[in-house]
Amino acid sequence: MRIKLRLNRALQESVKNELIERGIEISEDAGLILTEEGYNSGKISCKDKDGIVIVEMSEIYYVESMGHDVFVHTKENTYKTDLRLYRIEQELPENKFLRISNSVIIKSDVIKKIRPGLSSKFYLTLKNGDNVDVTRTYYYKFKEFYGI
Amino acid sequence: MFNVARIIILFVIIAAVLMFAYYLIYTHNINKKIISGQVSGRKMVDIPKMIMIAAIIVLMFLCALFAKEANRPQMKYSRNNYAVIDISDNDYKYASYAGSANLDDASFAKMYSKEKNPGYDKEIVDDGDFKFTIFKRSAEADSFHPDFLCFVDYNGKKTSDLSLSISGMFCEKADNKNSFGTGSGGGEIYDTMLFIGNLDEKSFFNISAWIIDKEGEALYSEAMEKAFEEDKGEFPKEEDFAVSSASADIFIN
Numbered sequence: 020m021r022i023k024l025r026l027n028r029a030l031q032e033s034v035k036n037e038l039i040e041r042g043i044e045i046s047e048d049a050g051l052i053l054t055e056e057g058y059n060s061g062k063i064s065c066k067d068k069d070g071i072v073i074v075e076m077s078e079i080y081y082v083e084s085m086g087h088d089v090f091v092h093t094k095e096n097t098y099k100t101d102l103r104l105y106r107i108e109q110e111l112p113e114n115k116f117l118r119i120s121n122s123v124i125i126k127s128d129v130i131k132k133i134r135p136g137l138s139s140k141f142y143l144t145l146k147n148g149d150n151v152d153v154t155r156t157y158y159y160k161f162k163e164f165y166g167i
Numbered sequence: 168m169f170n171v172a173r174i175i176i177l178f179v180i181i182a183a184v185l186m187f188a189y190y191l192i193y194t195h196n197i198n199k200k201i202i203s204g205q206v207s208g209r210k211m212v213d214i215p216k217m218i219m220i221a222a223i224i225v226l227m228f229l230c231a232l233f234a235k236e237a238n239r240p241q242m243k244y245s246r247n248n249y250a251v252i253d254i255s256d257n258d259y260k261y262a263s264y265a266g267s268a269n270l271d272d273a274s275f276a277k278m279y280s281k282e283k284n285p286g287y288d289k290e291i292v293d294d295g296d297f298k299f300t301i302f303k304r305s306a307e308a309d310s311f312h313p314d315f316l317c318f319v320d321y322n323g324k325k326t327s328d329l330s331l332s333i334s335g336m337f338c339e340k341a342d343n344k345n346s347f348g349t350g351s352g353g354g355e356i357y358d359t360m361l362f363i364g365n366l367d368e369k370s371f372f373n374i375s376a377w378i379i380d381k382e383g384e385a386l387y388s389e390a391m392e393k394a395f396e397e398d399k400g401e402f403p404k405e406e407d408f409a410v411s412s413a414s415a416d417i418f419i420n
Contacts, residue, residue, distance in 0.1 A: 138215060165200060166207060167200050
């Protein structure tokens with residue numbers, strides 16, 4: 020039997036060894052796929068004018084939905100993706116990414132400047148110069164995340 | 168109320184300045200924390216909570232201020248040093264103040280200058296040992312400034328056997344009759360006295376002052392006894408037995 024594994028790094032080696040011991044072959048060409056819940060490949064498939072682009076999660080500054088479109092912003096580029104925002108949120112590591120409004124998820128270490136609003140809001144300037152807002156709904160989660 | 172408004176404005180300005188200072192400190196603090204990635208440490212109170220706290224403090228202060236103001240008796244004149252101010256009647260038609268020029272107190276006299284008062288015409292009447300420095304309103308009438316002020320200075324002798332009598336009377340222009348007023352007699356001689364009051368078109372204000380000695384007082388008493396015995400309805404005036412007397416009339420056009 021041949022199996023393709025889609026596991027996070029923590030489980031990858033132990034599961035692989037156990038399956039091999041049981042005589043199961045691990046192959047990237049296998050039709051049977053064993054996927055861990057919350058599996059994160061560390062990449063997001065996006066599109067630009069030249070075609071498909073794979074964006075490493077480490078490159079992402081923030082992800083934003085506008086209407087039916089979802090855009091992935093990196094330091095210099097913006098890409099469109101077919102994935103829904105909630106799906107991307109599930110894929111992104113919780114300790115590195117944070118939802119700050121119904122339409123925006125940011126990477127935690129890309130904030131350059133923060134300005135508090137008078138009515139439970141924060142206005143953020145990111146390291147790439149873009150501005151995003153923390154809305155009232157996510158205000159206390161944001162405060163808790165950063166310990167402010 | 169004017170002072171209350173000034174206190175409120177001052178308090179609100181101070182609160183706004185403190186709030187702005189807190190905003191800057193808070194902004195600096197959270198920027199520092201986020202950039203350094205330090206999630207532990209003491210959290211500052213956030214801006215919306217601080218605004219709420221500040222609003223509660225301001226409201227409590229305003230409530231206390233208004234409660235205090237509402238309980239204060241309605242005085243038309245300063246309460247300071249009221250023990251030496253005579254008020255002629257409940258309508259506060261005029262007030263007089265008597266005291267030493269050297270006395271460092273808070274009184275009506277402090278509000279006005281004997282030299283010059285904007286909105287008033289000055290007139291000086293020298294009469295014997297007394298000098299009347301009269302200020303008559305020249306500006307339009309309002310509720311806060313009296314129609315006239317009169318400083319009465321005594322420049323004569325001051326010995327233990329002399330005493331001062333002084334009166335302030337509202338009189339009808341038509342017949343010179345006194346309508347009402349107050350006076351005091353046989354008292355200590357003051358350097359300076361001040362009369363403050365309002366007048367209508369039909370009246371004028373008369374200030375009479377005289378210094379009488381023991382002999383004059385005795386003669387006046389005898390004359391009064393005699394007048395009672397004769398029962399003619401005519402009585403002597405004390406100032407006729409005085410060693411020095413003076414009088415001034417104040418008219419407002």
